[in-house]
Amino acid sequence: MSVYSKIMVAIDLTEEAPQVLKKAVALSEQHNAQLLLAHVVEPVGYAYGGDIPMDLSELQDQLDKAAREQLATYGKEYGIPAENQIVTVGRPESEIHHLSEDKGVDLVVVGSHGRSGIQLLLGSTANGVLHGAKCDVLAVRIH
Template sequence: MAAYHHIIAGLDLSEESPQVLERATELARACNATLSVAHVIEPLTFAYGGDMPVDLSEVQEQLQLKAEQELHRLTRQTDLTIQQEHVLVGQPATELHYLANQEGADLIVVGSHGRKGFALLLGSTSNSVMHGASCDVLAVRVSHPDSSET
């Protein structure tokens, strides 16, 4: 197994995020690597196509603040020191690729929901991260907390 030096965990702040963070923490500990976490917020203009003549900057700032608080809450649940917590705005795969390059990360860890059929054709964030990264990517199979899957 390759010895990783800097791992970035891309967290979507869903109920499954602790599973991804736990796997990234285990790897960082096993490799004696530093661990950073990142969450990417898509700009509200992406969702509304920029066609609305409304200033959404205050709402965007509130979303970013809430994400920072939730990311910090998640990282407090691990006993490994987190090097940095990043909340970025943009397209998730693009921002994670850029961050990994900027930080010199050699592994990105993301969650994968194991989509099938039509949902797989539409793509997923984990698939996009894997196909454009200049470093290794680990897609952690996550299960919904209420599910009996492991």
């Protein structure tokens, strides 16, 4: 019996994402596990302080569309079917926790820059995911 049957890799859309994806794909193959690919788009109002007097819904829609397109590209490249690609809007840590519970995930894979000092005090998504997860979390060191 395999340790993991459903793995979710949560990526940002930076150039480092393939490093995290490759590790998650290898793990899913080793465990013969289903692989889910997730990205959380932060709400535009949250990212820009929330007090800008304009309608940001069009920008939010563009970010969402761009994320879906990028996930589809990664899905095609890494063999992850469309039904296993998830784009959601919210705070990354809480959305990843919610998705992992909702989808019955037993391992979440995230990237980590391994920051220290003031950057660490400001928090990181990997740290936030680790401290609230109800399943195992693998933080892949990004070079």
